[in-house]
Amino acid sequence: MNIYDISKEAGVSIATVSRVLNGSGKVSAKTRDRVLRVIRENNYTPNAFARGLGLGTMRTVGILCSDVSDLYLSEAVYHIERTLRAYEYDSLLCCTGFELSAKKKYLKLLLSKNVDAVIFIGSQYVEEDPADNDYIKEAAETVPVFIMNGYIDAKNVYCALCDEYKATFDLTEKLIGSGVREPVFLYRVNSESTRVKIRGIKDACAKAGINFGEERVTVCPKGVYPCAEALEELSETLSFDCALCADDLIAVSVLKYAAAKGLRVPRDVRVCGYNDSILAFSTSPELTSVDNKMFALCRLTADNVINKLSGENISPKTVVSADIIERQST
Amino acid sequence: MNIYDISKEAGVSIATVSRVLNGSGKVSAKTRDRVLRVIRENNYTPNAFARGLGLGTMRTVGILCSDVSDLYLSEAVYHIERTLRAYEYDSLLCCTGFELSAKKKYLKLLLSKNVDAVIFIGSQYVEEDPADNDYIKEAAETVPVFIMNGYIDAKNVYCALCDEYKATFDLTEKLIGSGVREPVFLYRVNSESTRVKIRGIKDACAKAGINFGEERVTVCPKGVYPCAEALEELSETLSFDCALCADDLIAVSVLKYAAAKGLRVPRDVRVCGYNDSILAFSTSPELTSVDNKMFALCRLTADNVINKLSGENISPKTVVSADIIERQST
DNA sequence: TTGTAGGCGTTATCAG
DNA sequence: CTGATAACGCCTACAA
Numbered sequence: 001m002n003i004y005d006i007s008k009e010a011g012v013s014i015a016t017v018s019r020v021l022n023g024s025g026k027v028s029a030k031t032r033d034r035v036l037r038v039i040r041e042n043n044y045t046p047n048a049f050a051r052g053l054g055l056g057t058m059r060t061v062g063i064l065c066s067d068v069s070d071l072y073l074s075e076a077v078y079h080i081e082r083t084l085r086a087y088e089y090d091s092l093l094c095c096t097g098f099e100l101s102a103k104k105k106y107l108k109l110l111l112s113k114n115v116d117a118v119i120f121i122g123s124q125y126v127e128e129d130p131a132d133n134d135y136i137k138e139a140a141e142t143v144p145v146f147i148m149n150g151y152i153d154a155k156n157v158y159c160a161l162c163d164e165y166k167a168t169f170d171l172t173e174k175l176i177g178s179g180v181r182e183p184v185f186l187y188r189v190n191s192e193s194t195r196v197k198i199r200g201i202k203d204a205c206a207k208a209g210i211n212f213g214e215e216r217v218t219v220c221p222k223g224v225y226p227c228a229e230a231l232e233e234l235s236e237t238l239s240f241d242c243a244l245c246a247d248d249l250i251a252v253s254v255l256k257y258a259a260a261k262g263l264r265v266p267r268d269v270r271v272c273g274y275n276d277s278i279l280a281f282s283t284s285p286e287l288t289s290v291d292n293k294m295f296a297l298c299r300l301t302a303d304n305v306i307n308k309l310s311g312e313n314i315s316p317k318t319v320v321s322a323d324i325i326e327r328q329s330t
Numbered sequence: 331m332n333i334y335d336i337s338k339e340a341g342v343s344i345a346t347v348s349r350v351l352n353g354s355g356k357v358s359a360k361t362r363d364r365v366l367r368v369i370r371e372n373n374y375t376p377n378a379f380a381r382g383l384g385l386g387t388m389r390t391v392g393i394l395c396s397d398v399s400d401l402y403l404s405e406a407v408y409h410i411e412r413t414l415r416a417y418e419y420d421s422l423l424c425c426t427g428f429e430l431s432a433k434k435k436y437l438k439l440l441l442s443k444n445v446d447a448v449i450f451i452g453s454q455y456v457e458e459d460p461a462d463n464d465y466i467k468e469a470a471e472t473v474p475v476f477i478m479n480g481y482i483d484a485k486n487v488y489c490a491l492c493d494e495y496k497a498t499f500d501l502t503e504k505l506i507g508s509g510v511r512e513p514v515f516l517y518r519v520n521s522e523s524t525r526v527k528i529r530g531i532k533d534a535c536a537k538a539g540i541n542f543g544e545e546r547v548t549v550c551p552k553g554v555y556p557c558a559e560a561l562e563e564l565s566e567t568l569s570f571d572c573a574l575c576a577d578d579l580i581a582v583s584v585l586k587y588a589a590a591k592g593l594r595v596p597r598d599v600r601v602c603g604y605n606d607s608i609l610a611f612s613t614s615p616e617l618t619s620v621d622n623k624m625f626a627l628c629r630l631t632a633d634n635v636i637n638k639l640s641g642e643n644i645s646p647k648t649v650v651s652a653d654i655i656e657r658q659s660t
Numbered sequence: 661t662t663g664t665a666g667g668c669g670t671t672a673t674c675a676g
Numbered sequence: 677c678t679g680a681t682a683a684c685g686c687c688t689a690c691a692a
Contacts, residue, residue: 002684002685002686003685003686003687004685012662012663013662013663013664014663014664014685014686014687015662015663015664015687015688016661016662016663018686018687018688019661019662019687019688021686021687022687024687024688025661025662025688026661026662027661027662028661028662031661031662045441045442046442046685046686047383047444047684047685047686048442048443048444049379049382049383049386049388049444049684049685049686050383050668050684050685050686050687051685051686051687052379052382052383052668052686053377053379053380053382053383053667053668053669053670053684053685053686053687054667054668054685054686054687054688055668055686055687056379056668058379058443060422063423067408068398068404068407068408068411069404069405069407069408069409070404071401071404071608074398074399074400074401074404074407075399077398077399077404077423078397078398078399078425079399081398081423081424081425082425085424085425085436090422090424090439090443091422091423091424092390092420092421092422092423093393093407093411093421093422093423094411094415094420094421095408095411095412095415106415109420111375112375112376112378113378113388113420114377114378114379224608224611224612225611249608249612252608252611252612255614259614278401278554278579278582278609279608279609279612281554281555281582282554282579282582282609282612282613283612283613283614284585284589284613284614332668332669332670333669333670334669342678342679343678343679343680344669344670344671344679344680345671345672345678345679345680345681346677346678346679348670348671348672349671349677349678351670351671352671354671354672355672355677355678356677356678357677357678358677358678361677361678376669376670377668377669377670378670379668379669379670380668380669380670380671380684381669381670381671382670382684383668383669383670383671383684383685383686384669384670384671384672384683384684385670385671385684386684
């Protein structure tokens with residue numbers, strides 16, 4: 001069933017059917033009703049591919065995220081998808097993992113599907129070596145590119161991010177103020193966000209005359225218990241009175257470690273999560289964490305997409321500040 | 331840059347370019363190399379819409395889930411998306427929420443994009459009144475429909491699900507064996523999964539001569555603390571020695587409630603989660619939970635999609651059994 | 661207000 | 677092995 005069938009049955013030309021379909025141009029009420037009736041009777045839907053071919057768009061946006069099963073990323077995807085859909089954009093989801101080559105490959109794939117825009121969710125997409133971001137800049141020559149919680153300075157790239165430097169700096173300073181002298185930082189992936197957090201901690205320590213060397217930064221194995229075990233090992237060669245974690249799940253491991261070692265939290269070890277996810281108040285003691293304003297970032301990102309695709313001018317960089325949520329673990 | 335430009339520059343016809351592009355038909359090595367060189371030089375990618383129009387497919391699958399920000403659903407989406415992508419299918423994600431009207435609307439939307447298949451993730455899509463599932467059966471006349479963790483008996487609908495009845499029945503029986511006499515069941519949404527669990531509990535109770543009436547089934551407000559407070563209220567009119575929860579997050583609320591009331595878990599109250607998510611071992615005491623084999627279900631579902639779209643015959647219903655994971659909370 | 665015809669970029673069927 | 681040409685189904689000037 002195509003537009004020709006409808007036009008024949010309604011006794012009009014395909015142009016008229018098309019006009020009725022799109023509400024474009026003038027069509028007499030009578031013919032419009034007739035056409036609509038035929039359309040309904042046949043349960044006709046215009047072919048999206050044909051329309052896409054003619055219009056050059058299928059109103060689809062590509063969403064890249066390393067791993068939607070991540071607590072933080074899944075929420076972001078959720079909010080962005082819902083907002084885009086409210087504006088009649090579909091979301092093509094693509095979980096890339098963390099390998100640069102995979103990111104490149106999948107971006108290319110998405111672009112080959114003629115998406116109207118591309119959204120990178122998470123600072124994982126900001127590479128340590130700026131040259132490695134060239135593939136994103138290149139993509140931005142074709143479609144507008146949006147980054148949620150990361151910043152790349154390039155034409156047609158629009159970013160909404162949280163000031164994680166300040167958040168970790170402030171948090172660390174506060175902890176030092178309350179007596180912490182030997183913090184460690186635990187992370188899972190070497191993302192831009194991770195690097196920024198490390199800088200924040202390091203600077204706050206430096207300001208207080210505390211030496212925060214590389215030995216105090218540790219990458220954690222995946223899984224709550226493996227991670228807790230790794231911490232036990234670490235504690236044999238390094239003493240620490242505070243664990244700053246790159247996300248709440250790592251902080252959960254720290255609590256396990258503390259429990260296993262008979263350490264009291266926060267008295268013997270302070271523990272801080274990050275992201276202020278449901279995990280932060282599922283543990284006991286509940287976790288001090290950083291609310292990095294995911295909702296706001298999603299909102300900003302999605303709005304940027306919609307506005308940009310509507311032809312408006314938007315700002316290339318928007319920064320929001322985080323909140324430190326103190327709970328029992330510090 | 332289209333296939334005509336390439337053909338001109340390579341000095342061949344578009345047919346030859348197309349053949350080179352798709353590896354179809356015989357092309358002499360010499361011309362193929364020439365065409366490939368031109369393609370590479372111009373960084374040419376065939377237009378996906380045109381291709382879709384001609385072929386009637388863009389190798390895209392629609393994924394419906396009520397809410398990807400849910401711990402369980404997001405993992406499912408992740409695994410399914412990755413598997414589909416490995417077979418060069420894109421995933422159009424659509425978060426529908428829980429309203430039947432929205433589910434219908436979004437399904438229609440997805441179908442209008444000519445997806446090759448539709449996957450419903452979660453038993454939320456199996457309605458209590460079978461007539462309400464008709465929209466799914468209708469869709470199945472157009473494209474194959476897959477349901478992860480739910481069952482609808484209809485042509486062209488393929489389901490992979492977990493035997494949640496048995497899981498809750500066994501769990502309840504086990505608890506009764508260990509002394510439980512007054513269980514309650516807490517849930518968030520009235521999905522098919524919820525209804526099945528209730529039946530499992532009720533039957534196990536009946537078998538042991540325990541009356542499990544409707545007053546022992548409670549819907550929880552969203553949010554960990556609101557839910558805990560609702561429990562406190564409930565406890566004023568109803569006594570219970572065990573809380574069976576429809577998911578782990580609700581169980582977290584129960585732990586909060588217990589802590590607030592000074593109740594010891596498991597001695598005063600047993601608490602069981604469901605899904606065996608990261609929450610189950612983030613709390614203390616850690617939660618007894620039910621592993622409903624999400625990985626297996628995802629694998630089965632995705633494989634079914636691929637196989638079906640490859641023209642193979644697949645089974646309309648596959649059931650896997652769950653595992654009860656006992657931890658400290660019972 | 662309505663209809664005609666050309667274009668969007670492929671793929672696939674036939675001839676050659 | 678290669679090339680012309682007809683679909684695929686829609687939108688939209690331009691004509692009437």
